[in-house]
Amino acid sequence: MSLINYSSKEINCKIVYYGPGLGGKTTNIKYIYSKVSPQNRGKLMSLDTELDRTLFFDFLPVNLGKVKGFQVHFHLYTVPGQVYYNASRKLILKGVDGLIFVADSQIERFDDNIESLENLGENLGEYGRIIETIPMAIQYNKRDLPNIVSIAELEEILNLRGLFSCEGVAIDGIGVFEPLKFVSKEVLRNLK
Amino acid sequence: MNAGNVESFEIQYQKIKRNLERLCIETKASAVLLIDKAGQLITSAGDTSMLDIPSFATLSAADFAATSNLADLIGEHDFRTLFHQGKEKSIYVSLIADQVILAIIFPKESTLGLVRIKVNKASTELETLFDNIFAALESEYAGTVDQEFIDEAESELDSLFE
Numbered sequence: 001m002s003l004i005n006y007s008s009k010e011i012n013c014k015i016v017y018y019g020p021g022l023g024g025k026t027t028n029i030k031y032i033y034s035k036v037s038p039q040n041r042g043k044l045m046s047l048d049t050e051l052d053r054t055l056f057f058d059f060l061p062v063n064l065g066k067v068k069g070f071q072v073h074f075h076l077y078t079v080p081g082q083v084y085y086n087a088s089r090k091l092i093l094k095g096v097d098g099l100i101f102v103a104d105s106q107i108e109r110f111d112d113n114i115e116s117l118e119n120l121g122e123n124l125g126e127y128g129r130i131i132e133t134i135p136m137a138i139q140y141n142k143r144d145l146p147n148i149v150s151i152a153e154l155e156e157i158l159n160l161r162g163l164f165s166c167e168g169v170a171i172d173g174i175g176v177f178e179p180l181k182f183v184s185k186e187v188l189r190n191l192k
Numbered sequence: 193m194n195a196g197n198v199e200s201f202e203i204q205y206q207k208i209k210r211n212l213e214r215l216c217i218e219t220k221a222s223a224v225l226l227i228d229k230a231g232q233l234i235t236s237a238g239d240t241s242m243l244d245i246p247s248f249a250t251l252s253a254a255d256f257a258a259t260s261n262l263a264d265l266i267g268e269h270d271f272r273t274l275f276h277q278g279k280e281k282s283i284y285v286s287l288i289a290d291q292v293i294l295a296i297i298f299p300k301e302s303t304l305g306l307v308r309i310k311v312n313k314a315s316t317e318l319e320t321l322f323d324n325i326f327a328a329l330e331s332e333y334a335g336t337v338d339q340e341f342i343d344e345a346e347s348e349l350d351s352l353f354e
Contacts, residue, residue, distance in 0.1 A: 011337075014231075042246045043244055043247055045250070059231075059246075061246040062352070065348055065352075075231065075246070091254060095228070095230025096230075177353040181350070185346050188341075188345045188346065189342055192338065
């Protein structure tokens with residue numbers, strides 16, 4: 001849950017990028033890091049394996065600046081997507097305020113998206129959280145690749161709730177800021 | 193926002209701050225930090241100028257969460273404390289009121305025994321203070337974030353994530 005610290009006048013919100021392994025979650029965060037001005041962001045921290053897979057998480061603090069006297073910070077995290085890293089994936093969800101699901105559009109990864117989305121619901125459930133109550137958006141990533149599932153099909157299976165969704169080519173920054181902006185705003189509205 | 197709540201919150205917060213400052217001196221620590229389990233700094237005492245605080249807070253929380261799961265794997269409920277020993281500096285981490293992580297960074301001139309004793313002593317008082325704060329927090333939320341706040345924050349977001 002977002003933490004409002006009255007004495008230091010800070011509001012901290014935690015947004016987690018979730019999705020199947022190698023789907024582009026880290027790429028999203030790296031792009032954000034490259035585009036947000038240095039005075040508005042902290043260090044990008046990555047806990048990787050030697051093979052460049054996220055082992056524990058990536059972390060990027062983004063500072064929105066002062067709003068009505070309060071410093072507003074968004075802490076962006078990615079989880080490791082690989083199925084066998086579920087223990088660390090679950091840990092990152094602790095205290096989550098908003099979610100961005102990065103789906104891999106490639107045909108051969110279709111089932112992995114479904115599995116990851118189900119896993120998200122299960123892991124939240126273990127914290128007593130209900131996925132429907134958390135602000136969330138979906139990015140259909142890798143739309144530049146040739147072998148991809150149509151948006152209509154992806155929407156039908158992954159977006160039953162009609163969440164905000166968009167097409168993405170995270171490596172080129174396409175569709176990166178839209179879901180982040182959407183979820184961040186929802187998180188702020190939830191504070192109210 | 194309810195003025196009574198704010199006052200009570202401020203008083204509790206100042207008590208926590210004083211408690212940390214005393215702990216910092218008594219343990220000869222360079223810094224003492226209170227972090228929530230989601231990895232966000234609550235407050236600190238001592239010299240934190242050499243620290244990348246958001247990274248430190250995040251890693252401490254992740255460290256604690258990972259170790260709790262390790263505890264679970266061997267049938268323990270929780271490991272209440274963690275200790276990382278370095279050549280020049282060490283870190284002692286302890287759980288307060290089941291929700292807050294207390295991290296103490298201390299130099300080799302101090303000792304683990306001293307830190308442990310002083311933390312145990314401080315923990316009881318901190319736990320009471322935090323219990324009061326958690327009870328007050330819910331009502332604190334109400335007034336700060338109003339429509340004007342949200343409009344302003346959204347406009348900041350639009351320009352930040354262009």
